[in-house]
Every structure is written in structure tokens, then in C-alpha cells.
Amino acid sequence: MAKVELKNVWKRYGKVEAVKDLSLHVKDREFFCLLGPSGCGKSSTLRMIAGLEEISEGEILIGENVVNEMEPKDRDIAMVFESYALYPHKSVYDNMAFPLRAGKRSYTAAEIEERVRHAGKILEISELLDRYPKQLSGGQRQRVAIGRAIVREPQVFLMDEPISHLDAKLRTHMRGELKHLQKVLNATVIYVTHDQLEAMSMADNIAIMNYGVLLQVAPPTEIFNHPVNQFVAGFVGDPPMNFIDCRLEVNGDEWHMVNDAFKISVTPEMKAKIQSNGNQFTGSVDAVLGVRPESFIISKEKAGGEDFQGEVYVTEPLGEDMIVDVTVQDDQVKLKTSVDLDIGMGDIVWLGVKKEKIHLFNRQSERAYF
Ligand SMILES: Nc1ncnc2c1ncn2[C@@H]1O[C@H](COP(=O)(O)OP(=O)(O)OP(=O)(O)O)[C@@H](O)[C@H]1O
Ligand SMILES: [Mg+2]
Structure with missing residues (x-):
């Protein structure tokens, strides 16, 4: 060989x-x-x-x-x-x-x-x-x-x-x-x-x-x-990663990913990774948040402080898992959850993200920040 x-x-x-x-x-x-x-x-x-x-x-x-x-x-x-x-x-x-x-x-x-x-x-x-x-x-x-x-x-x-x-x-x-x-x-x-x-x-x-x-x-x-x-x-990944336009807002040590629907704080680990790649920010920069379907947390009640609201567009049960399309403001996201979650079309749900699993991209170059 x-x-x-x-x-x-x-x-x-x-x-x-x-x-x-x-x-x-x-x-x-x-x-x-x-x-x-x-x-x-x-x-x-x-x-x-x-x-x-x-x-x-x-x-x-x-x-x-x-x-x-x-x-x-x-x-x-x-x-x-x-x-x-x-x-x-x-x-x-x-x-x-x-x-x-x-x-x-x-x-x-x-x-x-x-x-x-x-x-x-x-x-x-x-x-x-x-x-x-x-x-x-x-x-x-x-x-x-x-x-x-x-x-x-x-x-x-x-x-x-x-x-x-x-x-x-x-x-x-x-x-x-x-x-x-x-x-x-x-x-x-x-x-x-x-x-x-x-x-x-x-x-x-x-x-x-x-x-x-x-x-x-x-x-x-x-x-x-x-x-x-x-x-x-x-x-790579099926269903594919969701891309949600947002802004990365930098206010001293406080960094957030923000759009009309959510305000998600950037963890010190994420910040360190972004900075170690040579990025310096002040104010606000256009970004894209990337969340895989399995990296959302969905519940019927607000569970975490940064959770944001959406409306169920459709559910697709697949045996054990269920794919759920949720409308969040102007975006539609696809997420994966257990088929046991009792939700249906038109229901209001709360979404959070698993922060260690999310991605953030430069909206111009489309390159990953970390
Ligand atoms: N003999 C050829 N003459 C001119 N252009 C060609 C020729 N062969 C391939 N191309 C072009 O080169 C590019 C790459 O083709 P290639 O066949 O390598 O793609 P591929 O990744 O294998 O795509 P697929 O998944 O459809 O098989 C395409 O734009 C194709 O149109
Ligand atoms: Mg080919």
C-alpha cells in the first residue's frame, strides 16, 4: 500500500x-x-x-x-x-x-x-x-x-x-x-x-x-x-445546521449575540477562542449564529434566562426523535427533540441553545470565529 x-x-x-x-x-x-x-x-x-x-x-x-x-x-x-x-x-x-x-x-x-x-x-x-x-x-x-x-x-x-x-x-x-x-x-x-x-x-x-x-x-x-x-x-449534518443572522455586540467585557428574538451572552471560553484567532471588536458587528438541530433545547415553559420564544410551524415524528420546525421572528429553524414532547402546530415554545455546541460566523467572509 x-x-x-x-x-x-x-x-x-x-x-x-x-x-x-x-x-x-x-x-x-x-x-x-x-x-x-x-x-x-x-x-x-x-x-x-x-x-x-x-x-x-x-x-x-x-x-x-x-x-x-x-x-x-x-x-x-x-x-x-x-x-x-x-x-x-x-x-x-x-x-x-x-x-x-x-x-x-x-x-x-x-x-x-x-x-x-x-x-x-x-x-x-x-x-x-x-x-x-x-x-x-x-x-x-x-x-x-x-x-x-x-x-x-x-x-x-x-x-x-x-x-x-x-x-x-x-x-x-x-x-x-x-x-x-x-x-x-x-x-x-x-x-x-x-x-x-x-x-x-x-x-x-x-x-x-x-x-x-x-x-x-x-x-x-x-x-x-x-x-x-x-x-x-x-x-455536513442532517438536518443541516441552522444559520441565524445576528449581531455580535461588544460592550467592554460584556459580549452578546443579539437579534430581535434573542440576546445570548458569549461565554468566557467562546470569547477567548474568538480573540485567540486574532479578532478585535468594539461596538457591533454583523454575524451569523450557527446552531445544529440537536443543539437547541426546546420546552413548553421558559426554562433558562436567555430562552426565546417561537411558534411551532410543523412537527415530523421519526420514531424516537422528532424534527420540529419553529418560527422565530423572521427565521425558521429546524430542531431535533424527543418524540415524547407533547407539542403541535401553532404551539408557543421556548428555545435555548447548548452554548458549548454553537457556532458563530463572520457574515461577510462566512468564516468561523471559533
Ligand atoms: N471533459 C470536460 N470538459 C470540460 N469541462 C469539464 C470536463 N469534465 C468536467 N468538467 C467540468 O469541471 C468541473 C468539475 O467536474 P467534476 O466531474 O470533477 O465534478 P464532480 O465534483 O465529480 O461532480 P459530480 O458530483 O457531479 O460528479 C465541472 O464544472 C464540470 O462541468
Ligand atoms: Mg463526479
């Missing part, structure tokens, strides 16, 4: 700048996710690593080797796409054996047999080896495609939305399977997805991109708890 490094990589298609000055360090044996919305440059990045797309500028290393000029087949990588592109007229066995028979290195029949059967066992498709692709379910086909990638035991696996077209239940199942497989194989995986839940649940590290620009690289919990800006904050 091997590490993968991108140094100031650019991808231009004519005038389109699909990837801009991207530097990444994917560690050996890491499950690394490239996450971002459609068109942000994920596939372009992966295809440059694979050698399917020319690198406009910069350098890509696999292991210790600069691969810019290296043919795809010499890079010792395997790619799994969304469309599995299995050969319809070959059996599962022959589909999986194909890269061994067609590759540069020659394998004996016994070696091929050994590798295909081993991959079949790992992927739990041993009993399907004689079937043809059309006789398989979507999830089984996906496993065959992965099997075909693992038989060569490449240094790095590149996966581009490999499960995004499967139905929701199978996708959830395959998430666990892929993560397990990556650990079993001790493989370096670079996995492209626009689905934040996939990235959050599988990755050791996530790189979030938007418009070809890398915004943040960090483990999932760090991305969730300390997003660098509003885009990242809004992209």
Missing part, C-alpha cells in the same frame, strides 16, 4: 478551472473521502490520480513516485466507478479474473484461481462465481466490481461514487461493508462522494471541496464540530 500526495494541482478544461491549487496528503492505509457538491472537481481530482486525465499544473505522487507522466496501468491503482462496467458475457469468476489475465504481469492459472476465490470469500460472493452479471442484484454486481479491483492487490483504490445509485437500504449496508473491507485489506482508499453521510460514516479523513477549492481536511468529528466556514458547516 502507499500514500498519495497532491502538490498544488490544477485541472483546466479550456477556460473551466475544475481544480484549483489543490494540495492533499493521503496517508498509507487511510480511508480518505473527497466530499463536495456536484461539479466541485471531485472526479477530476480522482481521474488525475488515476492517470485518466492530464494534470494541468502541479505534481501527484503515489508512494515515492511522481506519476504525472506515468501511464494509468503503471500506477498500481484500481478504480471502482459508479457504473460497474462488468462484462455481460463473462461469468463472475471471469470478470474478476480479467485484470489478472489482461495485465502486464503474468499469473499462473493456480495463482488466478487462488486470488479470485480469496476475493470472492472476502466479499462473500463465493457462491456466485458461476453466475453472469444479469443474474445478480445491484449490490452483488457492485461486489463483483470491487472484487475485480482487489484481485490485483493494488497500492491504492480509487472509488468514484461506487454506491450512489443503490437504494437507500443497500447503500447503508454497503457503507459498512466497504469500510470493513478497507480495514481487512489494509488498503489506501480515496473515495469520492457528494453524500455527507457516506463521508462522515466511512472516512478517516475528509477533504471538503467547493468550486474546485479545498476548504477543509480533517477527521469527520472535527469537520462536524469545528467547520472552518459556513459552507462546510451547512454541508
